[in-house]
Amino acid sequence: MSPDQPNPSKPEPSRSDHAVAPSAVPAAVVNRLSLYLRELHHLISDGNETTSSGQLGRRLGFTDAQVRKDLAHFGHFGHPGVGYRCDELVAAIRKILGTDREWRVVLVGVGNLGRALLGYRGFRSQGFRLVAAFDTDSPKIGTEIEGVPIHHLSQLNEIVTQEKVELGLVAVPASDAQVVADQLVAAGVGGILNFAPVTLNLPVGVSKVGVDLARELEQVTFAVANRLRESEG
Amino acid sequence: MSPDQPNPSKPEPSRSDHAVAPSAVPAAVVNRLSLYLRELHHLISDGNETTSSGQLGRRLGFTDAQVRKDLAHFGHFGHPGVGYRCDELVAAIRKILGTDREWRVVLVGVGNLGRALLGYRGFRSQGFRLVAAFDTDSPKIGTEIEGVPIHHLSQLNEIVTQEKVELGLVAVPASDAQVVADQLVAAGVGGILNFAPVTLNLPVGVSKVGVDLARELEQVTFAVANRLRESEG
DNA sequence: CATTGTGAACTTATTCACAGCC
DNA sequence: GGCTGTGAATAAGTTCACAATG
Numbered sequence: 001m002s003p004d005q006p007n008p009s010k011p012e013p014s015r016s017d018h019a020v021a022p023s024a025v026p027a028a029v030v031n032r033l034s035l036y037l038r039e040l041h042h043l044i045s046d047g048n049e050t051t052s053s054g055q056l057g058r059r060l061g062f063t064d065a066q067v068r069k070d071l072a073h074f075g076h077f078g079h080p081g082v083g084y085r086c087d088e089l090v091a092a093i094r095k096i097l098g099t100d101r102e103w104r105v106v107l108v109g110v111g112n113l114g115r116a117l118l119g120y121r122g123f124r125s126q127g128f129r130l131v132a133a134f135d136t137d138s139p140k141i142g143t144e145i146e147g148v149p150i151h152h153l154s155q156l157n158e159i160v161t162q163e164k165v166e167l168g169l170v171a172v173p174a175s176d177a178q179v180v181a182d183q184l185v186a187a188g189v190g191g192i193l194n195f196a197p198v199t200l201n202l203p204v205g206v207s208k209v210g211v212d213l214a215r216e217l218e219q220v221t222f223a224v225a226n227r228l229r230e231s232e233g
Numbered sequence: 234m235s236p237d238q239p240n241p242s243k244p245e246p247s248r249s250d251h252a253v254a255p256s257a258v259p260a261a262v263v264n265r266l267s268l269y270l271r272e273l274h275h276l277i278s279d280g281n282e283t284t285s286s287g288q289l290g291r292r293l294g295f296t297d298a299q300v301r302k303d304l305a306h307f308g309h310f311g312h313p314g315v316g317y318r319c320d321e322l323v324a325a326i327r328k329i330l331g332t333d334r335e336w337r338v339v340l341v342g343v344g345n346l347g348r349a350l351l352g353y354r355g356f357r358s359q360g361f362r363l364v365a366a367f368d369t370d371s372p373k374i375g376t377e378i379e380g381v382p383i384h385h386l387s388q389l390n391e392i393v394t395q396e397k398v399e400l401g402l403v404a405v406p407a408s409d410a411q412v413v414a415d416q417l418v419a420a421g422v423g424g425i426l427n428f429a430p431v432t433l434n435l436p437v438g439v440s441k442v443g444v445d446l447a448r449e450l451e452q453v454t455f456a457v458a459n460r461l462r463e464s465e466g
Numbered sequence: 467c468a469t470t471g472t473g474a475a476c477t478t479a480t481t482c483a484c485a486g487c488c
Numbered sequence: 489g490g491c492t493g494t495g496a497a498t499a500a501g502t503t504c505a506c507a508a509t510g
Contacts, residue, residue: 026479030455034448038430052491060432065481068493080492081488097451098458105450116349122430122447167453190460191453193446197271197355199293207456209449213426214355215267216442217338218330220400220424222263223440225331227423259501285469297469298503305471313470313509470509477502487492 029070030097035060036067037093044086052083099127104165106189107133108180109172110140110150113195117169118146131163153183160187170194181208262303263330268293269300270326277319285316332360337398339422340366341413342405343373343383346428350402351379364396386416393420403427414441 039059043051053067071077077092078084094100105128107114117123118133134153135141141152151159159165168184170177170192177196184192191207194200197215200208272292276284286300304310310325311317327333338361340347350356351366367386368374374385384392392398401417403410403425410429417425424440427433430448433441 027452028479030452031448033455034445034451035432037451038445038448039432042431054491063481064491065483065494066479068491069480072493076493078492079488080486081490083491096455098454099451103450103454112349112352116345117446119345120446122445123450126447126451128447128450166457167450190457193450193453198275199268199272205460207453207460209452211444211446211449212267212271212355213350213353213444214359214361215264215271216444217336217356217361217400217426218267218270218332218359219260219263219442220426220440221331221336222266222329224399224423227438227440261501287469296503298472298505299501301469301471302502309471311470314468315510316469468510470507472506472508473504474506475502475504478500480497480499482495482497484494484496485492486494488490 025073029073032060032062032066032070033093034097036070037090037097040086040090040093044090048086050083050085051089053078055083102127102129103167104163105130105167105169106156106160106163106165106184107148107169107171108135108153108156108184109170109176109195110135110137110145111171114169114171115145117171117195118148128167131165132159134159153180156183157187160184160189166190168192170196170200172196174198258306262306265293265295265299265303266326267330269303270323270330273319273323273326277323281319283316283318284322286311288316335360335362336400337396338363338400338402339389339393339396339398339417340381340402340404341368341386341389341417342403342409342428343368343370343378344404347402347404348378350404350428351381361400364398365392386413389416390420393417393422399423401425403429403433405429407431 036056039056040051053064057064057067068078074096075092077089091100105123107117107130110118110133114133118130123130130148133145133148133150134156135150136153140150143150166189168189168191170180170184172180174196177194177198178200181192181194181200181202185202185206189206192200192202194208194210195212197212199210202208269289272289273284286297290297290300301311307329308325310322324333338356340350340363343351343366347366347368351363356363363381366378366381366383367389368383369386373383376383399422401422401424403413403417405413407429410427410431411433414425414427414433414435418435418439422439425433425435427441427443428445430445432443435441
């Protein structure tokens with residue numbers, strides 16, 4: 001993840017006991033939670049019925065205590081002496097993340113990256129349903145890609161409302177991203193996954209996550225350049 | 234970024250004064266550094282000659298102190314009473330991140346996402362040079378996409394060595410990602426940007442960053458689901 | 467006089483270590 | 489014996505606040 005949310009606000013101490021999220025959960029915890037979920041899918045595919053904080057942690061590079069503490073934010077999901085039943089924990093984490101139901105999503109920007117997103121199977125398998133895409137390039141309008149209809153951007157508001165869309169993917173050039181985001185917000189989406197290399201300015205009450213591919217690669221080069229500096233120079 | 238590196242090791246106190254990185258810099262700092270860089274590009278485009286920790290921070294949702302502390306890990310780049318000269322700070326951060334030079338990169342997996350990566354202009358503009366792509370699907374082999382030649386995976390080792398490739402992009406199905414990563418490492422790449430939804434197991438000395446699009450969206454749904462839970466339920 | 471760089475204070479996150487349980 | 493959940497201890501990260509500076 002590229003964390004992309006401004007500083008969190010103050011805690012609001014609420015406590016209930018099963019898969020109901022307290023207000024202030026650190027972004028890092030949520031990030032790891034989705035990692036646990038992914039690993040659980042793999043474990044299940046490999047035929048495991050149960051796992052443990054130690055096993056999960058080892059596979060992801062965390063300590064066992066970290067895994068348990070993360071889960072403890074949300075409730076009691078384990079069985080002392082036994083571990084976690086994979087299917088139970090999957091269900092619990094999906095409930096926490098909100099992916100225990102379908103989410104209706106639109107894409108804005110049907111360029112190279114946009115087309116790839118339309119065909120991305122990982123979205124579908126996690127319950128994300130791409131119901132429409134938008135662009136301003138006339139030849140594309142009215143066509144379908146991967147079964148998703150491409151509309152003109154001017155229809156965004158209408159369709160987002162009609163189709164009860166809750167999330168938007170922004171894959172337009174940097175210079176257009178903020179206006180597109182504003183339109184999505186005006187149309188009522190609650191969250192945005194932004195692929196444009198800009199920091200979006202959104203009202204509180206709308207969530208965002210930014211994915212900037214060049215920035216991700218820069219995180220890699222930093223580490224590699226560092227090793228080179230340490231050894232050679 | 235989706236942070237994807239195991240727990241860092243112990244500090245090794247070294248100190249020198251200009252854009253040379255000490256060993257243990259938190260990943261979060263490097264992540265913000267690339268955010269500062271991106272924002273500086275925008276500021277320069279808008280005609281700004283100088284900026285300040287306050288301005289930079291405000292635009293990104295951080296405090297001014299945070300910005301200054303982050304930069305202080307690497308040296309003294311500001312001018313008291315004045316701020317930071319944008320071009321100077323860009324140069325300094327690029328040097329820190331290692332993007333003050335060209336990096337030779339290969340892509341493995343020419344599917345939907347792979348093709349989008351081949352056409353992604355953001356890589357080129359930051360100095361990343363895609364020199365080759367690999368796949369196992371016969372019809373693609375021998376063709377070019379966006380000017381990048383597609384080879385059979387069996388030629389990976391040879392070409393990575395010949396072309397002095399340092400970074401690999403992995404855009405293959407989850408089930409193939411680990412073997413592909415192993416091949417890249419064997420061929421000598423120093424870092425991998427992994428788009429497959431698995432945690433790669435790499436030897437120390439090879440860096441990785443993982444980008445899992447479904448996981449990124451899950452970070453958004455968590456926040457949205459939470460607001461819904463708080464208000465309605 | 468606006469702004470940096472930085473110790474000191476504070477806050478948040480991680481790990482330890484162990485009681486309780488299967 | 490192996491494992492969870494958790495308070496206490498430790499470590500890491502962030503913000504404060506101010507002396508130093510062009």
